[in-house]
Amino acid sequence: MIQKLLPIILGLLVQIGYAQQDTMLTPIDTFQSNIEIYEVDGVFHFKPILRPLVQIPGGRTPYYKYLWDFGDGHFSTQPEPTHQYAQPGNYEVSVYAVNNYDYGPKPKRPKKPLQSNKPANTAIASLQPNAFEQNFFSSNGIFQIYKLSDAKPGEDIQLVVGVNTGGQKGKVFILSNEKIAGLNGFKFANQSKYYQEQLDSLVQKDQLHSMWASVKQSTFTKTGSPDYGIKEVSDFKSSQQAIDYFKDLYGAYNSLSAYDIEPSIAEQQFSLINLDVTPDMLVDTNTIVTLTGVFIPENGIANVHQVDIPVVKSHDPNKMSVRPARMSYRFQSKNKTLTYKVQFQNDGEGDARHVRLEMFLPPEVRKETFRLKSLYPKCDTCATPNALGCYQYTIKDNGALLFHFKDIALPGTASKTLTDPDSSKGFILFEVDMEKKKFKNKSFKSYTDIYFDNNPPITTNISTSRFRQIWSPIVTVGTAATFGTPEENTLKHQFKPGIQLGFGLAPMAPYNKPFWQAEIYTSYYSRSSETGQLEEKGVITFVENGRDMKYEYQATDSTVNRDFLSIQVPLQIRYNINSWVSVGAGVAFRKDFNTKFSNSKTYFFTSAQGVENQHTIENTNIEKEDSPIKYNPFFDINLGRVYMGPAIGFRLSYDKNQKSYSGIYGVWRF
Structure with missing residues (x-):
């Protein structure tokens, strides 16, 4: 019986293990992909052996999309292509395949070595290009980027970058990770070097001004799937105009890689670049991100090509994408x-x-x-x-x-x-x-x-x-007043309000849900503390008419005046009820520094003639009085442009010395 139950238990454990895995992880293809190759009169024929496609129940008919890498700098998108090598030698052939409308995982990339014994009677540039290469430069004839698929988080994406050198040396730049998207969604994985490309992934933008200044003209084109037909030509009347153009272009991206082009290797050159699509892209699936390529040749006639890449959850050709996917609420107008x-x-x-x-x-x-x-x-x-x-x-x-x-x-x-x-x-x-x-x-x-x-x-x-999550600086100016007259032992405190200046930080335009807000501000206030008249007997000595006089006093009162500089760090949770009303509650960490202090004590006595009299002595036995760190709970409400802009704030706080006190302030969220 136990032997029969063991497989069931093990199966359940396996299922639980899979269920506990991150559902966002990309499944791995376990099929042993392969490539069949045969040669006829120096022409190689290729056929992919991939995992059979699995149709989604009730879905469309699935199919594969291919990108063949023949290992010599030539590529094809045919399902079963043919290729002839210009030079004899050993090559490694591979095929990238993307499964559309398919229920299963993306297939692994199969690789296979082959040996070509064809005599070296032609140069690589003289080979007749296939249909993929013949039609590659449809946008501008000089420089273009091809993407095999859309960007699916957790997978990689293949780009073919083509340059029609025209005998010109130059540099190619690949710009990725738009700042407007706020994500590092692409990570450079590797690049082919069939044409002896000299890779430079550490280009410093401030060192490029001299190259930009040499550009006389730039042609801008843009594609998606297929070509958009967008083409714009910019003529630069000065070097500064060219610098400004490329500075703005480069400044829109976080990632920059580059490589050099040597035209003596071949007139047309195709480089395969692999980018990993990071899990960060899961935030913005079904949006459009843009990747930009720039080719700057020696003659200063540059080409800029952009390719739109939708971010998707699955390789479904029927989709809707939007740009920008994440907007800045601060500049929404x-x-x-x-x-x-x-x-x-x-x-x-x-x-x-x-x-x-x-x-x-x-x-x-x-x-x-x-x-x-x-x-x-x-x-x-x-x-x-x-x-x-x-x-x-x-x-x-x-x-x-x-x-x-x-x-x-x-x-x-x-x-x-x-x-x-x-x-x-x-x-x-x-x-x-x-x-x-x-x-x-x-x-x-x-x-x-x-x-x-x-x-x-x-x-x-x-x-x-x-709207993307960004931080909003907050400036406050206000004042505060105390309710009632708090008492401490025999002292009665009276507070005079002062000016409050503050700075805060909170998320910009959070959706209607609670959010944190932190502040720091200073305020200056005065406190006058009085004991009132108390029965107290003793002898007081003071100079009167040039003589030392002693009197027996029957009562005293005293007053202490102090000025404080208060430093407060309020932390609160806020909620925007609508675009005009916001409420919050929290606690303020507070310390008061005594910056100025004075006191006086008045003695009440009866003179020898039976006349009631009094005498006041200033600044007797008084010391600086800084407070310990205090914790003041408070409730707050803002009325006005609570998402961004000016508003009026009201804050009610509790302090064990001041009891309840309130403040009114103006606030501006930037």
């Missing part, structure tokens, strides 16, 4: 434009003739400000006379923004004649403005229903833009 990208793929057998995108945007978006930046398939608006394949958009009664591709021919991935899966993809890239009056401290969620002809809709992911 200046940056209230959202850029959306909706991409889709036809996975049927025939061409899709009509593709409708029904986009559900947040109510804070002004849909009438829709501005189309780029689209694919390329077509004109249906408002153009005699338009065949065209597009049109409108706002539906339910508030959805409808974009309609009409009479197009988008091929399907299941077509037997399809050679490039990317040709079955389409997208729209557009901008919309936010409604300033409704631009509140909240997240903005969007999604799209995609209709291919008369098929049921495919619903994309939910794309979210939110």
Whole structure:
């Protein structure tokens, strides 16, 4: 019986172990991937052996996307490519594969060595390029970056950086990790050196001014999937204008790597760069991040190429992305434009003739400000006379923004004649403005229903833009007053309010949830302490009319005046009820420093003539009186621009000496 139970118990333990693992970890492929290779007349044929694709129940037909590295500086995206080596020698072939619509993990990259015995009768640059390399420089003809896949946290991403040198030496820079995203989402893993690239990952930005100053012209292009068709040329009239342009460009990124180009090796050069996608990207899945490449040749005619990379949870070609994913609430009045990208793929057998995108945007978006930046398939608006394949958009009664591709021919991935899966993809890239009056401290969620002809809709992911967590400095100016007249033994204290100056720090525009706020401030106040008249007998001696006189006194009173400099460090938990009211409660750590002090004592006596009289003596037996560190609980309320801007604050505190005291102050959150 025990022997029968052991496997069950072990199985349960294994399942518990898996359940306790981090669900965000990327599953590992255990399939033994391989590559089949055979040669015919010096031409090598390659076939990948990968884990069989697993279709998600009820989902689309899965497929692989490939990037072949032939080990000699040439690449291909064909499923089963062929290649001829220019030089005999030993090479290592590998294939990167990305599984789309697949239920399983990303396959491991198989590698396989081969030996080419072809005579060395051609140079590497004279080989006839394959279709991937022939069409590589579609944006500007000089410099471009290709991405194999979108960025999935926990995986790596492959980039092919191509340079058409034109006989010019130069330097290539790769900029990643945009500061606007606030994440170190990409980490440099490795780079190929097929063309003797001299890698330099420690470039100092302040040492680049001389290189920037030599640039006469720069061509800017941008792609996603596929090419956006964006091309801008900037002519620099002075070296300072060029320096400012590249300084702003480089300053937008946290990570910088570079390598040198030697044109004598080959006219066209392709470098494979691997970037790890860190778990930090989990914060902003379904957003768009941008990677920028810069090629600065000797002749000063530079090229800047950007590639948009959506951050995804799964490799699903139908998705909606937004930029910026995390906005600065401090500057929201200046940056209230959202850029959306909706991409889709036809996975049927025939061409899709009509593709409708029904986009559900947040109510804070002004849909009438829709501005189309780029689209694919390329077509004109249906408002153009005699338009065949065209597009049109409108706002539906339910508030959805409808974009309609009409009479197009988008091929399907299941077509037997399809050679490039990317040709079955389409997208729209557009901008919309936010409604300033409704631009509140909240997240903005969007999604799209995609209709291919008369098929049921495919619903994309939910794309979210939110305010990133930043810190807000706080300045306060105010005063405080004490309720009543506190007593201590026989002393009655009276306090005179003084000026309070303070500085604080809190999260900027936190959502409607509790948050911490820390402050430090100083205040100056006066305290007058009186005993009142007390019965006390004794003898007092003082000079009167030039003579020492002694009198028996029957009563005394005394007064002590002190000025204090108070240092307080309040810590509190606050909650924004709305954009105009905020409440908080906490405790202030306080120490009072006695900066000035004086006292007087009055003696009441009867003279020899029976007349009641009194005599006052100043500054007798008094010492400095600094307080120990005290803990004062308090309640606080702010009325005004409690997210950012000016407000009025009221604070009620308790002190064992001052009892209850309150303060009114002005506060400004920056």
